[in-house]
Amino acid sequence: MTKTSDGKVGDSKAGEAPTMNDVARRAGVSAMTVSRAMKEGSHVSKATRERITQAINELGYVLDQSAGSLSSRRTGFVAAIIPSINNSNFSDTARGITDALEGTGLQLLLGYTNYSVEREEELIEAMLRRRPEGIILTGGAHTPKGRRMLEQAGIPVIETWDTPADPIDKVVGFSNGAAMELLVETLAAKGYERFGYIGGTTARDTRGSQRRAGFVRALERLGLPSDRVISFGVPPISMEQGAQAVVSMLERWPDTQVALCVSDLSAFGALMECQRRGMRVPDDIAIAGFGDYEIAACCHPRMTTINVDCYGIGRQAALKLTQTIQGPSAETPERITRTGFRVIEREST
Amino acid sequence: MTKTSDGKVGDSKAGEAPTMNDVARRAGVSAMTVSRAMKEGSHVSKATRERITQAINELGYVLDQSAGSLSSRRTGFVAAIIPSINNSNFSDTARGITDALEGTGLQLLLGYTNYSVEREEELIEAMLRRRPEGIILTGGAHTPKGRRMLEQAGIPVIETWDTPADPIDKVVGFSNGAAMELLVETLAAKGYERFGYIGGTTARDTRGSQRRAGFVRALERLGLPSDRVISFGVPPISMEQGAQAVVSMLERWPDTQVALCVSDLSAFGALMECQRRGMRVPDDIAIAGFGDYEIAACCHPRMTTINVDCYGIGRQAALKLTQTIQGPSAETPERITRTGFRVIEREST
DNA sequence: AGCGATCATGTTATCGTTATCATCAACAAG
DNA sequence: CTTGTTGATGATAACGATAACATGATCGCT
Known part of the structure; x- marks a missing residue:
């Protein structure tokens, strides 16, 4: 336990979840150093990192990402809206998205519309309130208001499973x-x-x-x-x-x-x-x-x-999204990706 | 357009997403009033509310919930972890959860483990970083660390689809x-x-x-x-x-x-x-x-x-969660809810 | 020895909202 | 005519993290 400049001593009172400052105090460093220690690829000395890790474990501290994203202006969210999660075609797409997001630090926020554009509009707004870094939609049919919100959101928008005549932004789909x-x-x-x-x-x-x-x-x-x-x-x-x-x-x-x-x-x-x-x-x-x-x-x-390679649609949509988010440094992806489809002839015909 | 005490004039520069302050300026009120106007059941005069609504539409403003939840300490998230979204039993449960959450202002954050407890542990941490107001799990088998995180999270935890011998908190399931x-x-x-x-x-x-x-x-x-x-x-x-x-x-x-x-x-x-x-x-x-x-x-x-009423498991889990979140004012739900199962005899036996 | 580069850490100022308290007006009850 | 209550609004201070800048210390190179 360590005294700090602000005169407070020791840990926060029980019952309240510990904050980064509590960890910092216990490890005898500043909050900023804790923040650094919790992020990959930043310079923290081995000894300090160990003390911090120990303090984190002792306190059971869990990073508050909602606070972090306000400051860093990166929420780590990607939104996806599909018609139904009970349809394995679309849940395959969702799985493709999640898998492609693995390791990028981005998490999927999933919603489903029950095939209703009105419900889609509500969902778009609910999602945008969370400030996703990109959004993946199913199909090219939206309400006018939904479309406007998407256009103004200032994030990459990917429409999938279709090839809309007048896409909002990027497309991964087929006819x-x-x-x-x-x-x-x-x-x-x-x-x-x-x-x-x-x-x-x-x-x-x-x-x-x-x-x-x-x-x-x-x-x-x-x-x-x-x-x-x-x-x-x-x-x-x-x-x-x-x-x-x-x-x-x-x-x-x-x-x-x-x-x-x-x-x-x-x-x-x-x-x-x-x-x-x-x-x-x-x-x-x-x-x-x-x-x-x-x-x-x-x-x-x-x-x-x-x-129709549902899984691939999801994968490619997520890939295109991450490429766009990572900015123009990486090669900019094509606006429209056409995914393949093929007839599988079996015994029923 | 209105001058304000801080000397700034008019809207924020283009390209940047508008904030609540931009709306407030345009409507000639304070940010606090805008905040109130966007929430149900708070006192804002009709005329003011109309001006604010208009300003919101003109600017295409979308509330930033990630900032709001930092301040209000309510994220509006419920986390759910299921083994697979491609299994219609579990996606039915997810649908039950979403449907029961409808209208409560809570949104589902869904993750899937591929039947791996290690993956579950990762997911638990990733979810808790988002500060969900409750968490719904599938089954009672977790890693020791996962279990500890859940116990310390200070939120209702609901284990489903099973009747663990030593539940963490609440249970909705069957044997x-x-x-x-x-x-x-x-x-x-x-x-x-x-x-x-x-x-x-x-x-x-x-x-x-x-x-x-x-x-x-x-x-x-x-x-x-x-x-x-x-x-x-x-x-x-x-x-x-x-x-x-x-x-x-x-x-x-x-x-x-x-x-x-x-x-x-x-x-x-x-x-x-x-x-x-x-x-x-x-x-x-x-x-x-x-x-x-x-x-x-x-x-x-x-x-x-x-x-086994997969959908009902999800519904009841979400119900139990919202009851618990709303606090001890409402009747406290049972710790363990046993859901029914029944044999459906058909032609194959 | 001198100098720039890199490392390890700290300080301060936000990010955009909402809780809280304060203010003032309108109005009802005594 | 008080006095209390409710309604409508504003000012200020968090919420908990991180970006940006600042400070020494260390190290390698000329």
Whole structure:
């Protein structure tokens, strides 16, 4: 225990969490030295550092980063907003972000919108209040106010999972429409002609509507009928809703050869329902999904789908973010990164 | 634009984000009044509030909560640590937490450990640096240092998904062992006698090992063989690993009547693999899972499993947290809340 | 020996908000 | 006409850390 110039002696009173000054007193140094000792790559002598470390352990001191960030003007936060954490495509993206942030001293602040732009707007504001050093969004559809806040925030903004026509700042994504077109073309080349589409009522899920639009576009180009579209349920549609939708489809267009679904989850529901009804897949009806979820590779028959590298989207978005934050010293990243997608042909088509 | 006592005039220079003082100047009030106007339930006259709101919009001002929380000693954070965000059981819990936090002004700071206590320890420290007002953990297994930090943090700590023998503070969970025992008993009552178990190599996943222990316990009590245990892969085991594990099981103990799996995901993999091999479920072999994931209700045949109300665990944990934070004025919550579980019998057994 | 560079540490002044106390006006109750 | 209460606002001082600058001390090189 040490006397200090301000006359106080010893530790702070119990009950109150210790501050850096308490540590400093106990180690017989100034707070600034403690601050230095707690940061990598700053000059503190070995002996001093040891005394400080000991004081920290004895007091159970934990750095208060909220105070530090006010002073340093670096919060160490990156915000990410995804539609849903229960969707493994998006949680893969979140995982990609976290993993790419590992070791950078940046922490992920995650929020989800339930596919609602209004909720997104609220979240954007809540996030910006925390002064993140960058923000990663899903898709390019925002409320006007949300967009304005993002533009004025003065931090890098990355839109993902999409290629918006008029991006706010940077983009890591792919064209959901083009991906679906590719799937249609691939299957048409195998001889399928009567395609059906299963998706949600489209208003909320912009990626879903783009996939549907791609479906229609590709069929029109190929001169095939493009009207067999079932919109069922509020996006994101569940396995169960996929099952119900395929029933509607088979009632309305019994001779449908192949059902494309907005995601693997609904596709799986459809697949199981068909089996329940004694139909053979792909002989009686073929089914394909979108997203290459774990389930697609494992179900029986294994499901044809489109892999879109969700994890990679997250990784690259976070990478682009850190590059931008680290400033123009490092090479400035491209404004738009297009991530790949590919058709995975399996047994269901 | 207004002159103020400190001689400065007008807005801050462009490029810099506006502060509360900039808003105050523009609205012709003090910063304190702006602060009040931005908080619910404080006395600000209607006219003043309108001027302030206008100034906020004109400047595009966003409150800096990191500065505010330093002053008010309330960060508005709740930390939650889960093993994985890609597991829908845990992301359901996270969703329960977020939903229960809605409207309380508290925001969720989420982290995941990949089932590693070392990673958990790092995360605990990283979270505590942000001074959360409470912390929610998964399970009761922590490193000694992690546990110490939690005990000293001076905030409510809630352990979930488990009923630790020696809880740190509060608990919302159930006995994974007892749940598995119940499943065994239910199936034994239907006449099954030769049970097999599929799980991961257990070191990391404590909930997994408790389930396995419950499996063994129940069979021993019933006087049935309890040695048919396949440990395959690092937890959490995937669908694919479930498929491979069931193959090992059938090789080693071809007359197994029912395979219980550590989770629905591995159970689903096993189910599909059996179908691929032309086996009929449940006639040739019965399969049951754990967790009542969406997939269990939708696959064909529908899967018997245990529902454990993941979402409810999150909700109740968050509820308990907010009650504790709001202080002893409100009724103090129970220290231990046991959440229910129930066997869902479906077609796979 | 002289001089600049690097190291180890301390002092001071913020960062942007909110708690607290103070002030003054308006108004109700006695 | 007091006196107390409530409402609306402002001034000031934290909150706990770090940036920026300052001070000696040490060291290597000419």
